Amino acid sequence: MSNIMTVDILSSIKGAKPSQSVNQLFEVIQNANQNSNTANTVNTNVVSLHDLREDVVIESSAIEKQIIKENFPKEKNGFLVVAKVIED
Amino acid sequence: MVSKEISCTALVQEKLDLLKQNKYHTVNSLLEETALELASKVDSKIANGEKIGLLEGIPFGIKDVYMVQGTYTTASSNLLKKYKSPYTATAIQKLVDAGSIPLVKENCDSFGHGSSSENTIFGAVKNAINPALVGGGSSGGSAVNVAKDFTTFSIGGDTGGSIRQPAGYNKVYGFKPTYGRVSRFGLMAYASSTDCVGPIAKSIEDIRIVLNIMSGKDVKDQTSYASEEILEEEISNASAIKTVGYFKNFIESKAISSTIKEDFLATIKKIKAKGIKVKELDFFDADMLVSTYYTLAMAETASNLSRLDGTNYGARIEGENLKDTYSITRSENFSEESKRRIVGGNQVLSQGFSDEIYLKAQNLRDQISARFTEDFHQVDIILSPVTPANPPKIGESLQDPLAMYLSDAYTVGFSLGGLPTLTIPKGTSTGLQITADQKKDAQVLQFANFLNDIL
Numbered sequence: 001m002s003n004i005m006t007v008d009i010l011s012s013i014k015g016a017k018p019s020q021s022v023n024q025l026f027e028v029i030q031n032a033n034q035n036s037n038t039a040n041t042v043n044t045n046v047v048s049l050h051d052l053r054e055d056v057v058i059e060s061s062a063i064e065k066q067i068i069k070e071n072f073p074k075e076k077n078g079f080l081v082v083a084k085v086i087e088d
Numbered sequence: 089m090v091s092k093e094i095s096c097t098a099l100v101q102e103k104l105d106l107l108k109q110n111k112y113h114t115v116n117s118l119l120e121e122t123a124l125e126l127a128s129k130v131d132s133k134i135a136n137g138e139k140i141g142l143l144e145g146i147p148f149g150i151k152d153v154y155m156v157q158g159t160y161t162t163a164s165s166n167l168l169k170k171y172k173s174p175y176t177a178t179a180i181q182k183l184v185d186a187g188s189i190p191l192v193k194e195n196c197d198s199f200g201h202g203s204s205s206e207n208t209i210f211g212a213v214k215n216a217i218n219p220a221l222v223g224g225g226s227s228g229g230s231a232v233n234v235a236k237d238f239t240t241f242s243i244g245g246d247t248g249g250s251i252r253q254p255a256g257y258n259k260v261y262g263f264k265p266t267y268g269r270v271s272r273f274g275l276m277a278y279a280s281s282t283d284c285v286g287p288i289a290k291s292i293e294d295i296r297i298v299l300n301i302m303s304g305k306d307v308k309d310q311t312s313y314a315s316e317e318i319l320e321e322e323i324s325n326a327s328a329i330k331t332v333g334y335f336k337n338f339i340e341s342k343a344i345s346s347t348i349k350e351d352f353l354a355t356i357k358k359i360k361a362k363g364i365k366v367k368e369l370d371f372f373d374a375d376m377l378v379s380t381y382y383t384l385a386m387a388e389t390a391s392n393l394s395r396l397d398g399t400n401y402g403a404r405i406e407g408e409n410l411k412d413t414y415s416i417t418r419s420e421n422f423s424e425e426s427k428r429r430i431v432g433g434n435q436v437l438s439q440g441f442s443d444e445i446y447l448k449a450q451n452l453r454d455q456i457s458a459r460f461t462e463d464f465h466q467v468d469i470i471l472s473p474v475t476p477a478n479p480p481k482i483g484e485s486l487q488d489p490l491a492m493y494l495s496d497a498y499t500v501g502f503s504l505g506g507l508p509t510l511t512i513p514k515g516t517s518t519g520l521q522i523t524a525d526q527k528k529d530a531q532v533l534q535f536a537n538f539l540n541d542i543l
Contacts, residue, residue, distance in 0.1 A: 010434040011390065012397065012411070013427055014419040021490040022386070022432040026445050028379035034448060035455050053307040060174070067158065067174040073404035083399065083406060083413035 089134060089145055096130040096145035100189055103147045106238045107192050112219065113211040114229035114238065116152040116193045117160045123147065126189045142297055144187025149233045149242035151226075152193040153200060154180050155274040163276050164208035165198040167402045167421035177274020178309065179243065179285045179302040186301045191239060195229030198423045199393065200247055200278040202226050203492050204485040205254070207425045212482050216258040221479040224254030227288065231258040234288045241289040241298055247278045248381050249474075249499025251286045255511040256474035256519035261536075262288045263295050266527050267506030268313045270299075271306035279388035282381075282503040292536050295510070296323065299529070318530045326538035329531065332364055333467035335371040338498055343374065344476040351516040352473050358542050359471075367467055372456060374476075374497035380456065381500035382493055383436055383449035390433025393426070428489065453504050460505040464525040469535045472498050474511050475518045508532045514543040 008016040060068070074081040089096055100123050107115050130145035150156060153163050155173035162168045176184070184190065197207040205213035205228025213223030216235035223232045227244030231254035234242050244251040246264040255262025263286045270285040277283060287298040296318055305314040334356065339349055360366050372380075398404030398417035405420055407413040422430065436446040463470065476497060485492040498521065502509040508529040511519045520539070524531040 005438070007431045007434050007438075008415075010438060011427075011430050012394075012414040012418050013422065013430065014415045016419070016427060016431045018431060018435055019428045019489070021493070022382070022428060022435075024490055025379040025382050025493065026432075026436065028375050029383055029445050029449050029452065032376060032448065032452055034451050047310040051310070053310065063157065064174040067172050071171055071174070071401035073398055073402065083404065083410050084408075085410045
């Protein structure tokens with residue numbers, strides 16, 4: 001398989017092509033000046049390691065489980081059917 | 089309700105009738121049964137002489153990107169047309185716990201992708217003042233419902249201006265709080281680093297009350313933070329605000345309409361006349377702000393929406409194999425605008441482009457944030473127009489995506505800075521934006537009260 005992946009493959013959208021309007025936005029960024037003095041101002045929203053939530057499994061409620069099953073796209077004879085998988 | 093002039097059931101029924109009959113395309117689904125059940129409970133409480141809370145029995149609307157258990161949550165998309173929320177968003181749950189009654193899931197641009205609420209499977213939202221014009225977006229249905237009194241308040245979502253711009257287009261108040269003040273848990277992610285939950289209402293007092301209820305740290309959103317309640321007395325006096333700034337280049341831009349410019353400068357004059365110092369500030373060009381925002385937002389949305397492949401939920405369309413199923417499901421069910429943004433995001437995240445575009449945009453965002461920090465050493469408040477021009481006619485934005493992106497020029501910068509910003513429906517034809525430094529949401533409301541008095 002080729003190492004080069006086109007945007008339609010990357011996006012899982014058939015026939016997708018880059019948009020001219022969007023490319024015009026990217027050109028502005030390409031032509032902009034970088035500033036190397038901003039390193040200390042970044043990521044003020046990062047989460048502190050001391051403030052992480054507990055890593056626990058929370059059981060879903062019965063209604064939650066029921067709706068998750070209802071949302072599943074395909075059901076046959078009481079089984080939830082996934083899309084056909086072919087390895088390549 | 090307490091004085092028994094109107095029952096809660098009558099109030100809720102009246103709003104439901106208005107929503108049902110409305111021709112503005114603001115409704116994706118009505119929550120009629122549960123709304124009437126909740127209203128009847130409030131009436132029983134009042135009849136029994138029990139005390140009711142400030143928001144108890146107040147009907148409200150919800151942009152259709154919020155999870156509300158058991159309701160259709162479509163994001164105005166074909167892909168999720170029949171998707172039901174298994175759980176409820178934290179912000180919405182807090183309002184329900186306070187007794188508010190959810191009435192309606194509101195029309196918006198699909199997944200928040202748009203500035204006009206035309207990118208939707210439920211029909212373009214019409215402007216509350218002139219139905220030939222767009223309702224604005226992406227929280228267009230929410231702003232129009234509030235403007236037309238179909239809901240008492242609505243909860244919108246703001247990633248790059250999606251609460252503030254439709255609020256301005258429909259002449260109501262719309263608040264984007266400091267990033268993290270309100271939990272994003274249960275809000276469908278568009279661009280996680282700027283997504284904010286916020287209220288749209290007809291008064292500053294309503295904004296304050298609803299904001300207080302929704303705010304607070306939530307273990308389910310690790311970027312949320314604990315905040316103090318904003319008191320009514322605290323925002324009634326703006327004497328602490330000594331200096332107001334505005335971005336000179338926003339006002340001198342060729343893109344701004346002459347009326348909005350004149351009206352904005354007239355407002356500045358009135359502020360000066362009240363003894364407040366006004367400072368002109370230099371800021372980044374509009375095209376730089378828009379390009380930085382869209383580069384990052386597209387990268388984030390490409391990542392966030394990659395989960396929508398029809399495997400566990402959504403309108404799956406079977407192909408020959410798994411990959412084929414993914415791509416047919418996505419190409420058939422995403423709108424053109426959503427596809428444009430997903431593809432753009434994958435472009436900038438791919439090898440060879442990420443250094444040149446994505447990382448550079450991150451660097452520009454840091455420069456923008458640094459500039460805001462400097463600015464707020466000099467001024468207490470930054471005032472700006474909400475949009476450079478009046479709302480376009482329905483149909484125009486879809487033909488010219490670049491023009492639509494550029495129309496967000498005045499809102500996206502504040503999103504990148506994570507700053508609290510309120511639209512007030514005064515000062516220009518599409519309102520004014522009031523911005524303060526991070527976590528100074530109270531100061532924004534303070535200055536809004538001051539402006540309300542002088543405009």
